[in-house]
Amino acid sequence: MTWTKHDYEDIPGTYVFDGKHAYGAYPLNKLLFSFCDEANRTEFDRDPAAYCDKFGVTGEYKEFVLGKDFLSMLRSGANIYYMAKMAIPRGTSVQDAGAQFQGITTPEFQAKLSARAEGLVDKLKARGGYWLG
Amino acid sequence: MAKIIGGVTSSHIPAVGNAIADGKTQEPYWKRFFDGYKPAQEWLQKHKPDIAIVVYNDHGLNFFLDKAPTFALGCADTYYNTDEGWALKPVAPFKGNVPFSWHLAEKLVDQEFDICTCQEMKVDHGFVNPIRALWGTHDVWPITTIPLAVNTVQHPVPSALRCFKLGKALRHAIESYEEDLKVVVLGTGGMSHQLQGERAGLIDVDFDLECMDRIASDPEWLTKFTNTEIMRRTGTEGIETIMWLVMRGALQDNVKVIHKHYHAPISNTGAGVLVLENTFL
Numbered sequence: 488m489t490w491t492k493h494d495y496e497d498i499p500g501t502y503v504f505d506g507k508h509a510y511g512a513y514p515l516n517k518l519l520f521s522f523c524d525e526a527n528r529t530e531f532d533r534d535p536a537a538y539c540d541k542f543g544v545t546g547e548y549k550e551f552v553l554g555k556d557f558l559s560m561l562r563s564g565a566n567i568y569y570m571a572k573m574a575i576p577r578g579t580s581v582q583d584a585g586a587q588f589q590g591i592t593t594p595e596f597q598a599k600l601s602a603r604a605e606g607l608v609d610k611l612k613a614r615g616g617y618w619l620g
Numbered sequence: 621m622a623k624i625i626g627g628v629t630s631s632h633i634p635a636v637g638n639a640i641a642d643g644k645t646q647e648p649y650w651k652r653f654f655d656g657y658k659p660a661q662e663w664l665q666k667h668k669p670d671i672a673i674v675v676y677n678d679h680g681l682n683f684f685l686d687k688a689p690t691f692a693l694g695c696a697d698t699y700y701n702t703d704e705g706w707a708l709k710p711v712a713p714f715k716g717n718v719p720f721s722w723h724l725a726e727k728l729v730d731q732e733f734d735i736c737t738c739q740e741m742k743v744d745h746g747f748v749n750p751i752r753a754l755w756g757t758h759d760v761w762p763i764t765t766i767p768l769a770v771n772t773v774q775h776p777v778p779s780a781l782r783c784f785k786l787g788k789a790l791r792h793a794i795e796s797y798e799e800d801l802k803v804v805v806l807g808t809g810g811m812s813h814q815l816q817g818e819r820a821g822l823i824d825v826d827f828d829l830e831c832m833d834r835i836a837s838d839p840e841w842l843t844k845f846t847n848t849e850i851m852r853r854t855g856t857e858g859i860e861t862i863m864w865l866v867m868r869g870a871l872q873d874n875v876k877v878i879h880k881h882y883h884a885p886i887s888n889t890g891a892g893v894l895v896l897e898n899t900f901l
Contacts, residue, residue, distance in 0.1 A: 495775075495848040500818030501856055505775035509685050520684050522705040558817075567816040567857070568679040568773060572705030581888060585820035596821055603823040604884035611882060614829055618656045618881040618893075 500588075504566050512564025515552070518542040519569035528576055555579075558588050622720075622797040625667050625804055626875065626898050627867040628660055629835075630750035631891035632676060632808040637708050637749045640757055653891060656881030657753050660895045663878050664754060669804040671717060671764045673724075673790070675866040676746035676808045677772040679704070682738070688774050689736035691786060693728070694767035695721040699743045711748055711757060714765045720797060721766055727793035733786055743767050750808045772809070772860050780850065780862040781843040787869020794870065807867030811882075813889035814855030821888060822855040828890040829882060831861055836877050836896060839868040857889075864894075872898050 495503045502508065509516070518539065521527040531538040539549045551559040557579070560570055574584055586596035611617035639645055645654040681704040683689070699714040721737075728735045747767050755762055768790075771777055778786075787805075794803050811828040814820050834841040842865060851859055875896040884890035 493775075493848070494846075495851055498819070498848075498852050498856075500820075501814070501851070502817050503775055503851065503856055504773065509774055513685065516685055520680055523681060523703055524705075525703060528705070561816055566680070566685075566773065571815075572680070575706050581815050585815065585888065588816075588818050588820050599821050600823060600885035600888060603821075604825055604890070607825060607882075607884060610825060610829060614833060616833075616877065616880050618659065618879060620652060620655060 502561050504564075508564035508566070512548065514543040515548045515560070515564065516566055516569045518544050518552070519565060519572050522572035522576070557584050561588075622794050622799060622801040622803055624791060624794055624870055624898055625669055625802050626878070627805045627807060627871050627894070627896045628664070628754060629807045629864050629867060629892055629894040630753055631810065631886070631889060632746040632749045633887045633889055633891070634706050634708055634745045634749070635887040636753055637745055640752050641709055650886075653883045653886045654753070656883060656893055659879040660754055660881075660893050663895050663897070664804070667802065667804075669763065669802045671720065671766060671801055671803050672751070672806055673766045673768055673794070673803060674747050674750065674806045674808065675768045675770060675863045676750070677860060677863065678769050679744050679746055679773065681744035682742040682769070685774060688771055689769070690771045690778050691733065692736040692738050692741070692769040693721060693725055694741040694743075695725060695737045695739050696741055699741055699747075699765065699767060701743050701748050704744050706745065708745055711752070712759050712761065714743065714751075714761055716766060717764050720799070720801065723797050724766070724790070724793045727796055728786075728789055731789040731792065733789050741767055741769075746808060750806055754806075768866070770863050770866065772863065775847070777847055777859060778862070779843075779847060780845055780865055783862045784839060784843045784865040784869040787866040787871075790866065791870040805867045805870045807864035809860030809863050810858060811861050811890040811892050812854035812858040815857050815888055817856075819855070822858075823884050823888075823890045824854050824858075825884055825890055827853050828884070828892060831864075832880055832882060832892050832894060835864055835868050836875065836880070836894060839865060868896070871896055872900070874899060
């Protein structure tokens with residue numbers, strides 16, 4: 488089996504969700520997708536290991552789920568939107584997860600986001616035509 | 621005949637739904653973001669479209685990875701918003717227009733856009749939150765809706781150019797419908813953001829603003845970028861902005877810019893509101 492290489496694979500710190508990920512982590516994403524249902528979230532919380540077994544999530548995939556190791560889940564092919572169904576109801580926001588990916592605190596992550604938009608109003612004024620409040 | 625009055629863009633981030641539900645829209649964090657919607661709301665109130673065609677991506681509510689259509693059109697009487705596992709409280713169902721949907725499907729396929737038709741289609745925050753931001757939250761929604769889902773989740777994702785061409789085909793499909801309907805097309809999602817990996821938190825204000833201005837005046841500019849170029853610059857989830865080109869393609873070449881609003885950061889994104897009006901009005 489030869490997977491075709493892509494020009495997006497060298498984007499740093501980025502795991503583009505494509506067929507290779509979707510295929511390898513199919514059971515994992517199926518487990519995560521099941522969390523659209525409250526009853527399934529409760530069943531998982533009662534016995535996470537048994538819930539993994541039910542979906543055929545085995546080996547390192549299972550270790551990552553049980554350890555709530557979101558970065559390793561991503562790297563192994565979890566889709567970020569599906570992973571959010573596990574993280575958010577358990578108190579890990581997408582910003583918390585982003586901070587974890589970088590090994591920083593959530594306030595530090597939020598400060599980095601704000602820094603990205605420094606000078607925003609001046610930029611809007613320079614371009615013209617933008618709503619300024 | 622059906623007429624497209626214009627197009628509106630909006631972020632569809634999940635936190636928007638919670639901010640509205642929790643009454644936080646005037647809190648300091650949210651105020652500027654939401655206040656910038658007012659001119660868009662007023663434009664919609666003034667022109668009172670009958671139908672909104674909402675271009676969005678499903679984030680794993682209606683579609684799982686077992687079947688991932690590139691383009692999918694709702695052809696249902698009712699569209700339900702249900703628990704998507706993101707701690708968002710579901711909102712009231714949305715009314716569709718089945719004969720119009722099937723007309724669109726027929727005309728899109730005629731033009732070689734072989735779209736997936738869906739007689740049942742749950743709609744997630746990607747569809748719901750722009751409607752809430754633009755029309756408010758209602759038990760009975762004041763607008764009939766047709767969902768048009770674009771796969772921006774599992775690559776291969778359609779190109780920016782393909783989305784623009786879909787918009788052009790959509791324009792012909794809408795304008796060939798015999799009933800006198802006023803249609804608005806919503807392009808949702810974006811703008812720059814990356815949720816995943818060590819590069820999470822990326823926002824590129826300069827690229828977003830260039831997108832806002834070019835989508836209004838020179839949309840072909842964005843169609844020249846490959847998806848890899850867009851992701852490299854604006855983040856993996858920033859690819860959603862290509863859906864704005866479906867909206868833009870459905871409009872006239874020259875449109876009147878009614879409103880431009882940009883705010884960042886909100887949640888993890890740069891968020892843009894464009895109101896573009898077809899000038900025959």
